[in-house]
Amino acid sequence: MSERTRLAIIIGSVREGRFGPTVAAWVARRAEEQGRFDVDVVDLADYDLSSPLPNASPKYAGSDYPRPAGLSGLTERLDAADAFAIVTPEYNHSYPASLKAAIDWHFTPWTAKPVAFVSYGGAAGGRHAALHLENVFTELHAVTIRDGLAFANYFVTWKDGKPQDPAAADYAAAMLTQLAWWSEALHAARASTPYPS
Numbered sequence: 001m002s003e004r005t006r007l008a009i010i011i012g013s014v015r016e017g018r019f020g021p022t023v024a025a026w027v028a029r030r031a032e033e034q035g036r037f038d039v040d041v042v043d044l045a046d047y048d049l050s051s052p053l054p055n056a057s058p059k060y061a062g063s064d065y066p067r068p069a070g071l072s073g074l075t076e077r078l079d080a081a082d083a084f085a086i087v088t089p090e091y092n093h094s095y096p097a098s099l100k101a102a103i104d105w106h107f108t109p110w111t112a113k114p115v116a117f118v119s120y121g122g123a124a125g126g127r128h129a130a131l132h133l134e135n136v137f138t139e140l141h142a143v144t145i146r147d148g149l150a151f152a153n154y155f156v157t158w159k160d161g162k163p164q165d166p167a168a169a170d171y172a173a174a175m176l177t178q179l180a181w182w183s184e185a186l187h188a189a190r191a192s193t194p195y196p197s
Contacts, residue, residue, distance in 0.1 A: 005183040007037040008081035012088040012099035014045040019120060019154060024087045026162055027118055027149070030172040031085075036180045040077055047074045049101040067105055074102065078109035083116075083183040084142075085175075088129045090121035095129035103136060110142040112195040114182035116175050117148035125150030141195065143182055147175045 009028055011020040024041050031037040048070035067075060078084075088095045103110075115137045119126025127150050134144045149171055151157065157164055189195075 004036055004038050005180055005187075006080055006082045007031055007039050007085060007179070007183075008077060008083070009039060009041045009085045009087060010099075010102070011041065011043045011045070012086055012102075013096045014049070014098040015096070018089070019158075020087050020089065022158065022161055023118060023120055023151065023154075027085055027087065027172060030169060031176055034173065034176055034180070037083075037176070040081065042074065042077050044074075044098050044102050047071055047102070049098050049105075071105055075106060075109070078106055081109065081113070082187055083114045083179050084110070085116045085118055085179065086133060087118045088120075088126060088133065090119060090124065090126040090129040093128040094132050099133075100136075103140070107140065110137060110140040112186050112190050113142055114145055114179050114186060115142045116145040116179045118151075118175075119148065120151040120154040123152055125152035125154075143186060145175060145178050145182065147171070147178055149175055 009024050009031070011018075011024045013020045021043065024043075028039045028041050031039050048068065051068040051070075086099070088099060115133075117130040117133055119130045121127075121129070130148055130150065137144050149168070151163060151168075154163075162168075
């Protein structure tokens with residue numbers, strides 16, 4: 001892939017007082033430092049995800065399945081992405097309803113594209129949420145990245161917008177390197193052979 005990877009970093013929580021934008025901004029800086037990504041930070045709080053979900057999956061309803069008009073901007077940004085980094089907290093051992101709604105309103109943007117997970121929470125660092133998301137994105141024919149990021153007890157381990165663990169930047173670099181590799185490989189595969197549906 002000659003051009004840079006279009007990376008959508010998705011802030012999954014829309015709650016007031018959420019920490020997701022801080023985490024997403026830090027990941028975006030790490031991605032920009034690598035020089036391999038055009039970064040688009042997608043904040044789900046900017047979109048109305050309150051519309052009732054469809055009774056049938058868009059997979060089975062055809063490509064013209066109607067989405068709420070307020071999601072058109074989100075749809076365009078997801079379609080344009082080559083790769084995704086999902087920033088999620090852990091709520092009750094899983095991920096936010098806002099993130100599930102955004103995923104369920106969109107079927108094809110994830111197909112044959114890589115997805116990395118950046119989670120945060122208490123002692124588990126949001127790992128339960130990331131594990132649940134792995135199952136969801138596998139169903140959507142995405143490729144999940146093994147090396148994600150999990151920030152435990154973020155409320156005491158982050159200061160001035162960054163994690164205090166000196167190894168965090170190296171972990172982020174490893175995740176982003178894998179994400180770029182998979183993005184280039186899958187982009188080439190999609191270009192040469194349509195993904196079997």
